Amino acid sequence: MVSFKIEKDNLVKRYELPNYNLKIEYNYSVNEKKYNGDNIYFGYKPSKFSFVLEKKRGQYDVGNIVIVFYDPLNPEISVIEPGIHFQTLEYPLIGILLMLMFIYNLLKLLKKG
Incomplete structure (x- = not known):
């Protein structure tokens, strides 16, 4: 478990399907090695309703400090909502x-x- 800042977020309307996708990118380091992540949680998928993602987006403003959960055996695998x-x-x-x-x-x- 590591705390790090949200680097970028974006609510994207996907035009090929009537879905909205929240893209959150974060950086973290484990044993002084830097990693990038964009998994909110495992199994995350786009939503048909933008208000659902707007609410979640409000929890992760750019610059916020978040706790990143990662696999100790493979630190490249991470989420911010376990x-x-x-x-x-x-x-x-x-x-x-x-x-x-x-x-x-x-x-x-x-x-x-």
């Missing part, structure tokens, strides 16, 4: 829900027949 986030689990949860619905309907069908 842990599990809903966006990371969104698709697996939808997949599990669809599978459970399929199994439920299959069991119901087998019970009838």
Whole structure:
């Protein structure tokens, strides 16, 4: 865990898709070696709603000191928000829900027949 400044942030409207992407870049050093990072958290993806990212952007103003979490075995891998986030689990949860619905309907069908 290291504290460092936000170097640059940018809210970009991606025109090929109706999504907004928040790009935050930060620099940090581990054992006197400098690294650059841009991962907010693992599994981060663009949002369809700019207000969601504007709120997050307000937490990371340019020049702010932030805590950078990195892998001690591979310091190039870093994030500024560790842990599990809903966006990371969104698709697996939808997949599990669809599978459970399929199994439920299959069991119901087998019970009838």
